[in-house]
Amino acid sequence: xxxxxxxxxxxxxxxxxxxxxxxxxxxxxxxxxxxxxxxxxxxxxxxxxxxxxxxxxxxxxxxxxxxxxxxxxxxxxxxxxxxxxxxxxxxxxxxxxxxxxxxxxxxxxxxxxxxxxxxxxxxxxxxxxxxxxxxxxxxxxxxxxxxxxxxxxxxxxxxxxxxxxxxxxxxxxxxxxxxxxxxxxxxxxxxxxxxxxxxxxxxxxxxxxxxxxxxxxxxxxxxxxxxxxxxxxxxxxxxxxxxxxxxxxxxxxxxxxxxxxxxxxxxxxxxxxxxxxxxxxxxxxxxxxxxxxxxxxxxxxxxxxxxxxxxxxxxxxxxxxxx
Amino acid sequence: xxxxxxxxxxxxxxxxxxxxxxxxxxxxxxxxxxxxxxxxxxxxxxxxxxxxxxxxxxxxxxxxxxxxxxxxxxxxxxxxxxxxxxxxxxxxxxxxxxxxxxxxxxxxxxxxxxxxxxxxxxxxxxxxxxxxxxxxxxxxxxxxxxxxxxxxxxxxxxxxxxxxxxxxxxxxxxxxxxxxxxxxxxxxxxxxxxxxxxxxxxxxxxxxxxxxxxxxxxxxxxxxxxxxxxxxxxxxxxxxxxxxxxxxxxxxxxxxxxxxxxxxxxxxxxxxxxxxxxxxxxxxxxxxxxxxxxxxxxxxxxxxxxxxxxxxxxxxxxxxxxxxxx
Numbered sequence: 032x033x034x035x036x037x038x039x040x041x042x043x044x045x046x047x048x049x050x051x052x053x054x055x056x057x058x059x060x061x062x063x064x065x066x067x068x069x070x071x072x073x074x075x076x077x078x079x080x081x082x083x084x085x086x087x088x089x090x091x092x093x094x095x096x097x098x099x100x101x102x103x104x105x106x107x108x109x110x111x112x113x114x115x116x117x118x119x120x121x122x123x124x125x126x127x128x129x130x131x132x133x134x135x136x137x138x139x140x141x142x143x144x145x146x147x148x149x150x151x152x153x154x155x156x157x158x159x160x161x162x163x164x165x166x167x168x169x170x171x172x173x174x175x176x177x178x179x180x181x182x183x184x185x186x187x188x189x190x191x192x193x194x195x196x197x198x199x200x201x202x203x204x205x206x207x208x209x210x211x212x213x214x215x216x217x218x219x220x221x222x223x224x225x226x227x228x229x230x231x232x233x234x235x236x237x238x239x240x241x242x243x244x245x246x247x248x249x250x251x252x253x254x255x256x257x258x259x260x261x262x263x264x265x266x267x268x269x270x271x272x273x274x275x276x277x278x279x280x281x282x283x284x285x286x287x288x289x290x291x292x293x294x295x296x297x298x299x300x301x302x303x304x305x306x307x308x309x310x311x312x313x314x315x316x317x318x319x320x321x322x323x324x325x326x327x328x329x330x331x332x333x334x335x336x337x338x339x340x341x342x343x344x345x346x347x348x349x350x351x352x353x354x
Numbered sequence: 355x356x357x358x359x360x361x362x363x364x365x366x367x368x369x370x371x372x373x374x375x376x377x378x379x380x381x382x383x384x385x386x387x388x389x390x391x392x393x394x395x396x397x398x399x400x401x402x403x404x405x406x407x408x409x410x411x412x413x414x415x416x417x418x419x420x421x422x423x424x425x426x427x428x429x430x431x432x433x434x435x436x437x438x439x440x441x442x443x444x445x446x447x448x449x450x451x452x453x454x455x456x457x458x459x460x461x462x463x464x465x466x467x468x469x470x471x472x473x474x475x476x477x478x479x480x481x482x483x484x485x486x487x488x489x490x491x492x493x494x495x496x497x498x499x500x501x502x503x504x505x506x507x508x509x510x511x512x513x514x515x516x517x518x519x520x521x522x523x524x525x526x527x528x529x530x531x532x533x534x535x536x537x538x539x540x541x542x543x544x545x546x547x548x549x550x551x552x553x554x555x556x557x558x559x560x561x562x563x564x565x566x567x568x569x570x571x572x573x574x575x576x577x578x579x580x581x582x583x584x585x586x587x588x589x590x591x592x593x594x595x596x597x598x599x600x601x602x603x604x605x606x607x608x609x610x611x612x613x614x615x616x617x618x619x620x621x622x623x624x625x626x627x628x629x630x631x632x633x634x635x636x637x638x639x640x641x642x643x644x645x646x647x648x649x650x651x652x653x654x655x656x657x658x659x660x661x662x663x664x665x666x667x668x669x670x671x672x673x674x675x676x677x678x679x680x
Contacts, residue, residue, distance in 0.1 A: 079380035080404035139564060141497040142527055143487070144578055145571070164384035166422040166447070175424070175445040179560035183534050186491040189501065189527075190578075216422055216447065216557070235575050239582035246586035250593030257600035261607075268608050272615030279619030283626020290630035294637030300648065301641055312647060319651040320672040323658050331665040332673060 062094035070106040072159050075099070084159055103159035108223055111174055113181070114149030115228065137233060138182045144190035145236070149228040150202070152177050152209070158219030165218045172216060177225075180208045190232075194240075198227045376410040386420045388453050389413050399453035418453045419463060422557060425470045431567055432479050436486040439567035444478050444541070446470065447557040448549065455553030469552060470545075474559065477545040481537055486528070490564050493534040498527060534561060 067073045067087045075082040075092065076099040092098035114136025119126040136149050154173060156162045166172055184205045188197050206225040213220050232240045304311045324330065381387045383403040389396045391413050400406055401420060408415060429443040448470065450456045460466040482490060532540075538559045546556040566574055638645040658664075668676050 076383060078405045079382040079385075080402075081383050134563065134565075137565060139491045139566070141488075141492050143491065143574070145566070145574060160383075164421060166424070167419065168424045171424050171426075172422075172447065175426075175560055175562055178562045179445070182561070182564065183493050186534060187493050187497055189497060192500075212558070212560075218422070232578070233575060236578045236582070239579040239586070242586045243582050243589065246589040246593075250589050250596070253593040254596045254600070257597040257604075261600050261604045264604055265607050265611070268611045272611045275615040275619045276622065279622040280626075283622050283629075286623075286626040286630040287633070290633040294633050297637055297645065297648065298640075301644060304641075304644055308644075312644075315648070315651055317672070319654055323654055324672075326658070326660045327662065327664055328660045329663045331663075332668060332676065333665060334668050334677070 059094070063091060065090055065092055065100050067102060070104055071102045072105045074101045074103060074159050074163060076101065081160055081164070101159075101163060103156055103162060105156040105159050105162075108153050108155055111152045111154070111170070111177065112149075113151065113174075113177065114147070135178060138185050140185055140190040140193050141187050142189040145233050146185060146190055146193045147229070147231045147233050148181065148185055148193065149230070150177075150181060150205075151226050151228060153223040153226075155221050155223055156219060157221040161217060161219030166216055169218055169220065172218065173213070173220065176209055176212045177205075180205050180212065184208065194230055194232065198230065202227050373410045377407050379406055379408060379415045380404070381406055381415075381417070384419065384421045385417050386450075386453050387415045387417050388457060390416055395454050395457070401453075416457060418450050418456055420450065422447050422449050423463065423466075425467060425474065427471070427474055427478070429563070430475060430478060432482045434482060434487045434490070435484055438487045439570050440482075440487060440490070441563070441565050441567055442478055442482055442490070442561060443563040443565075444474060444538075444559055445562045446474055446542070446545075446559045449555045449557060450553055451555040452553030455551070457553075459552045466552065466554060470549070470554075473545050473548050474541070477541045478559075480544065481541045485532060485537065486530075488528050489530050489532045490534055490537055490561065492530050495529055498529065501527060537561065 065073065066089050067085055069087045071087065073085045073090070075085060077093065077097060082098070092100060114132050115127045116132065117125060118128050133147065136147050137145055138148055140146050152173065162169055181201075184201050185193055188201065193201065202225045206222050209225065210222045213222070231237060379387070381400055381403050385403070386399050386401040387406070388399045389408050391409075396413065399418075406415075425446040425448060427444040427446070429441045431439060432442050433439050448466075450466075456466065460469055538561050542556050542559040545559065549556050565571070666673055668674065
């Protein structure tokens with residue numbers, strides 16, 4: 032067996048057979064077996080005719096082009112974007128481009144204004160066979176119908192509603208109407224959700240919309256400032272008013288009390304006076320005069336009998352003279 | 355002869371294979387086939403997918419689509435009945451329902467699309483130009499009810515005294531007679547009638563986009579801008595109005611508070627004084643002349659200060675002993 036020229040190692044013929052058998056199985060196997068990934072289903076076409084749809088797993092088929100296997104990602108939620116495109120999801124922040132898709136997103140509202148509405152449609156293939164063979168261009172149908180329906184829904188609303196409060200309602204209605212139309216085509220698609228993204232006034236009109244918002248802010252600010260001024264002044268005035276009244280009350284009380292005091296004193300004095308009127312009166316008079324005269328710095332006493340030159344004495348002089 | 359027989363067998367087998375291959379044909383899903391014999395169609399179209407047979411060599415299978423096909427129109431500029439220039443972009447879906455007619459009249463899908471272009475463009479033009487713009491924009495008159503409701507709500511809020519802004523409704527809202535969906539149905543009906551002659555059934559027409567022609571668009575934007583500016587102005591002036599109201603209230607309340615306080619205070623003081631006067635009067639009335647005397651004495655004491663310059667006559671009661679003791 033050994034050949035000096037070709038140094039072939041001594042191989043067991045059985046091993047060779049096994050290797051060949053395995054190779055045949057692998058090559059043949061690839062034409063007889065196929066696997067369906069977890070997110071797919073496979074449509075089996077035998078000699079042009081639809082046989083069945085197979086679930087994820089390992090399956091047989093007839094080789095040599097008799098059975099054709101078309102795999103469809105039916106478990107996956109697919110997305111169509113309108114008015115913008117997701118350009119990059121690999122970076123940390125997803126980037127979008129929207130400028131060149133204005134044609135898709137600019138639409139007329141019911142009051143003949145223009146709104147820039149961006150939205151996404153998420154759908155699933157509910158019937159892979161119908162999806163493949165019912166229509167020529169399923170994705171295009173979804174896009175066409177979605178654009179048409181969105182315009183119809185937005186067309187029945189006024190611009191402010193579209194821009195502000197109507198978002199959810201618009202999305203819900205659009206989803207329902209889209210599904211109705213797609214059901215009519217019977218193309219095996221189920222709309223999962225329709226979501227409005229950015230809804231804006233057209234670019235050139237935007238500043239004036241912002242101006243309205245600014246005006247609202249300004250309005251609030253002006254009103255608040257006025258309220259603030261009011262609140263600054265009025266409570267203080269109320270306090271001052273109360274103070275004024277309290278003071279008046281105090282004054283009134285004081286007047287009354289003083290009157291009461293004065294009269295009480297008078298009554299007492301009167302009682303004494305009545306016992307000896309003349310003497311008391313005189314005494315009071317003299318005491319009063321005494322107090323007064325004691326205080327005068329500049330006193331002149333004139334003799335009533337002397338006429339002509341007025342003899343003028345100071346009080347001091349008088350007292351000196353009397354000494 | 356033995357040799358001959360052996361030679362014929364492979365030839366026979368080969369012939370059988372050739373015959374089989376030229377007589378059997380596969381109709382794929384989504385397709386239909388028509389058998390022609392020297393170009394002449396034979397029998398009904400085969401619409402069932404699968405393996406089929408025909409006469410070898412003489413007959414030929416021609417395939418046409420069975421699926422729903424899409425047509426995408428070129429955006430048309432169409433003037434509406436109310437003389438507004440708009441661009442209308444339509445799409446349509448159609449199906450070959452009579453393969454024979456289809457092959458005879460348009461041969462294939464691209465031929466069909468060329469015919470669709472002509473038929474659908476003119477149908478769209480006819481229908482749209484006979485209607486006002488709103489008919490192509492709106493589908494119902496729900497917006498009118500909605501606006502009416504909104505206005506009622508605003509009125510209610512106004513009645514309650516809340517400050518409201520009537521900024522919502524701006525552009526023109528006319529009642530519609532036909533509506534968007536009906537317009538596309540009308541277009542589809544008109545076109546479908548003609549397309550039937552080509553073996554085509556029109557499934558639907560969708561008005562994909564309707565937009566203003568550029569010069570009109572600019573004017574619409576200008577209008578929108580001026581409307582917004584008007585609204586902004588109104589909002590600002592409402593703000594100023596509210597401010598003025600508050601300022602007025604401030605002055606009014608301030609005056610009221612101050613004057614009321616003054617009024618009340620004076621009243622209180624007056625009452626106190628009156629009571630005091632009463633008390634004095636009652637007490638002093640017991641001996642008016644003594645009161646007069648006492649009060650005068652007090653007054654002397656209180657009114658004359660050290661700095662007062664005084665000139666007294668010896669005639670005065672207090673000083674009479676200055677001259678003599680009588």
